[in-house]
Every structure is written in structure tokens, then in C-alpha cells.
Amino acid sequence: MNEVRDPVEVLLRWQDSGAIWRVVGRRPDSVTIALYECTGGQEVDRFTSTDPALLRFLGERASSED
Numbered sequence: 001m002n003e004v005r006d007p008v009e010v011l012l013r014w015q016d017s018g019a020i021w022r023v024v025g026r027r028p029d030s031v032t033i034a035l036y037e038c039t040g041g042q043e044v045d046r047f048t049s050t051d052p053a054l055l056r057f058l059g060e061r062a063s064s065e066d
Contacts, residue, residue: 007033007047007054015064019044022063031058040065 011021011033020040025032031054034046 007049007051008057010047011054011057011064020064023058023061029055031055 014021014035018038020036020038022034022036023031024034024046025048030048030050032046032048035044036042037044
């Protein structure tokens, strides 16, 4: 797992392409996101971030399907 430069942009591009992201870990100051195929089946990648903009973007959502 590595830190992503602009995690909000990553998630927006991912969901705009029809793929799915899910929060797989959440702490008060960080979040781990898993990126899945369009079907939601196979995990393709994941990353952990402490970016405040990402934490605000996510709010209480658990996935791109929320």
C-alpha cells in the first residue's frame, strides 16, 4: 500500500470509468480504499491515505455505490 498523490482524483476517475471503490479500513486520521473491477468482483489495487480532502470527500460513505 502506498500513498497516492491526489486520492480524490483517483476515486473520481475510477468511478467515472464505471469501476467500484470501497472503504476497507477507516481510522480517525486515515482510510484504506480498495479498487475493484466494474463488476465489484476482483480487487485490482488498494491504497491508504491520510489526505484531509479525501476524508472530507468520503464522509460516511463506504463505497462508490453509496
